[in-house]
Amino acid sequence: MIALEGISKSYRVAKRAAGFREAAKALFFREHTVVDALRNVSFDIREGDIAGYIGPNGAGKSTTIKIMCGILVPEAGSCSVLGYTPWKQRMDYVRRIGVVFGQRSQLWWDVPVIDSFEMLRHIYKIPPADYQRTLALLTETLDLGDIVRTPVRQLSLGQRMRCEIAASLLHEPRILFLDEPTIGLDAASKIAVRDFIKTINREKGVTVILTTHDMSDIEALANRILLIGKGTLLYDGDLPDLRSRYGNDPMDGLILRLYREHQI
Amino acid sequence: MSAYLAIGKIRFLAGMQYRAAAAAGVLTQLFFGLIFLMVYVAFYDQGGAGQPISLREVAAYIWLQQIFLSFIMLWLRDPEIFSLITSGNIAYELCRPCRLYAFWFAKLLATRISGAVLRCFPILLAVFFLPAPYALPLPASPAAFALFAAALLIGLCLVVSISMLIYISVFWTMSPVGSSLMVSVAGEFLAGMIVPVPLMPGWMQTVAYLLPFRWTTDFPFRVYAGNIPIGEAAWGIGVQLAWFAALVLFGQWLLNRALRRVVVQGG
Numbered sequence: 001m002i003a004l005e006g007i008s009k010s011y012r013v014a015k016r017a018a019g020f021r022e023a024a025k026a027l028f029f030r031e032h033t034v035v036d037a038l039r040n041v042s043f044d045i046r047e048g049d050i051a052g053y054i055g056p057n058g059a060g061k062s063t064t065i066k067i068m069c070g071i072l073v074p075e076a077g078s079c080s081v082l083g084y085t086p087w088k089q090r091m092d093y094v095r096r097i098g099v100v101f102g103q104r105s106q107l108w109w110d111v112p113v114i115d116s117f118e119m120l121r122h123i124y125k126i127p128p129a130d131y132q133r134t135l136a137l138l139t140e141t142l143d144l145g146d147i148v149r150t151p152v153r154q155l156s157l158g159q160r161m162r163c164e165i166a167a168s169l170l171h172e173p174r175i176l177f178l179d180e181p182t183i184g185l186d187a188a189s190k191i192a193v194r195d196f197i198k199t200i201n202r203e204k205g206v207t208v209i210l211t212t213h214d215m216s217d218i219e220a221l222a223n224r225i226l227l228i229g230k231g232t233l234l235y236d237g238d239l240p241d242l243r244s245r246y247g248n249d250p251m252d253g254l255i256l257r258l259y260r261e262h263q264i
Numbered sequence: 265m266s267a268y269l270a271i272g273k274i275r276f277l278a279g280m281q282y283r284a285a286a287a288a289g290v291l292t293q294l295f296f297g298l299i300f301l302m303v304y305v306a307f308y309d310q311g312g313a314g315q316p317i318s319l320r321e322v323a324a325y326i327w328l329q330q331i332f333l334s335f336i337m338l339w340l341r342d343p344e345i346f347s348l349i350t351s352g353n354i355a356y357e358l359c360r361p362c363r364l365y366a367f368w369f370a371k372l373l374a375t376r377i378s379g380a381v382l383r384c385f386p387i388l389l390a391v392f393f394l395p396a397p398y399a400l401p402l403p404a405s406p407a408a409f410a411l412f413a414a415a416l417l418i419g420l421c422l423v424v425s426i427s428m429l430i431y432i433s434v435f436w437t438m439s440p441v442g443s444s445l446m447v448s449v450a451g452e453f454l455a456g457m458i459v460p461v462p463l464m465p466g467w468m469q470t471v472a473y474l475l476p477f478r479w480t481t482d483f484p485f486r487v488y489a490g491n492i493p494i495g496e497a498a499w500g501i502g503v504q505l506a507w508f509a510a511l512v513l514f515g516q517w518l519l520n521r522a523l524r525r526v527v528v529q530g531g
Contacts, residue, residue: 070358095361104356119270124361125267
């Protein structure tokens with residue numbers, strides 16, 4: 001369903017040391033360093049998987065997600081999702097996926113959530129009957145109730161995140177990419193989000209790829225773990241396999257051992 | 265309803281909310297229109313004979329400029345699009361099955377139309393009833409009016425396609441200040457918004473005629489006033505369309521280039 005083969009991506013970053021002299025120098029000579037965000041990353045994800053994509057900050061998680069969503073173009077390698085090359089057939093492809101970036105908002109800040117949903121209905125050309133049905137289902141399972149009639153700026157983070165996730169599922173995508181969906185959420189909201197992800201995976205067969213720093217998310221959800229560090233894929237397997245190799249330590253300690261082992 | 269219409273409609277409705285801004289705009293524009301006209305009345309009194317444009321035509325030019333200000337001003341910016349690019353929220357826009365150029369175009373177009381709808385009628389009503397040299401004269405002929413309406417709408421699309429280039433430039437510059445200041449200062453002058461183009465020195469007119477800006481302002485208003493005859497006006501609309509096609513093609517090409525090398529800012 002998702003196949004990445006030898007994906008590489010690098011960024012050019014301008015650098016200078018602190019101080020006036022250095023700043024003046026940078027006016028004329030700007031030093032760039034090339035940062036390899038991804039080096040030869042390959043993996044496959046099967047239909048119906050919930051894949052947890054983990055790794056320290058700056059490891060390349062978001063970059064991979066953005067490449068799989070067709071937002072970034074890699075320098076090398078191939079990527080096929082649902083038979084599409086995301087950055088080449090962007091328009092046809094993005095119709096079939098849902099994306100949540102936990103640190104950004106897709107909802108319109110000043111108007112009630114339902115207005116953003118209506119807008120998305122037109123963008124994705126969702127037939128009214130399908131829209132009503134999906135919306136009713138999402139409202140019930142995510143416990144949206146009255147909050148969809150509240151302006152986004154007056155929602156709490158947990159309420160907003162639930163609406164963000166609903167917004168990404170209105171067009172009933174077959175794949176859902178979640179980039180840190182539980183960031184900053186309290187225990188109750190986290191569990192609500194997790195339960196919901198499990199439900200749509202089980203009942204609608206939506207394939208989920210999520211990045212997170214919260215290892216309890218991984219424990220609760222993922223049947224597949226991909227670990228990335230310094231742009232390289234370091235581990236690819238399932239949770240029991242990880243357990244059999246590293247014992248039954250708490251997840252955080254286990255991941256830390258993996259990081260140490262690979263010196264990242 | 266297509267996505268482009270939908271975003272346009274939402275933008276239009278949102279713009280209609282700003283009643284106080286519209287009321288303030290009406291007063292400001294009446295005030296500036298009168299001040300500008302007083303200057304021209306004085307100018308034509310003191311040996312303005314034999315000018316390539318008459319005072320009556322200038323009155324039409326000035327008032328139409330004030331009435332349709334939000335159709336023609338280049339400095340009207342949409343901070344939302346700028347912040348999308350600089351903050352990296354463009355990630356979401358790129359996950360939508362929409363052509364980004366058309367999507368932003370529809371959004372900008374609707375913002376301008378909603379700005380004009382609220383303001384144009386009160387000003388229109390007021391300026392028809394002003395005393396003689398200050399009043400907005402009727403169009404030169406019904407044909408001139410029809411051509412004016414067409415030219416104004418194509419001009420509006422031209423303004424949006426020019427401002428799209430400013431938005432796209434932000435992918436490289438990361439700040440809208442430079443490009444929008446340069447384009448709006450130079451562009452508004454060359455569009456005839458400061459001094460009507462026929463009153464400019466010859467060489468400057470040549471420059472203005474070579475650039476797209478005057479087709480947004482100077483051209484439709486002079487068609488209304490009858491300063492540009494019907495036959496020439498029909499040709500002019502062809503030129504407008506050619507400019508529009510060229511600017512849209514260039515903008516789309518530039519945007520595609522920008523997106524291919526896009527760096528989504530922030531993690």
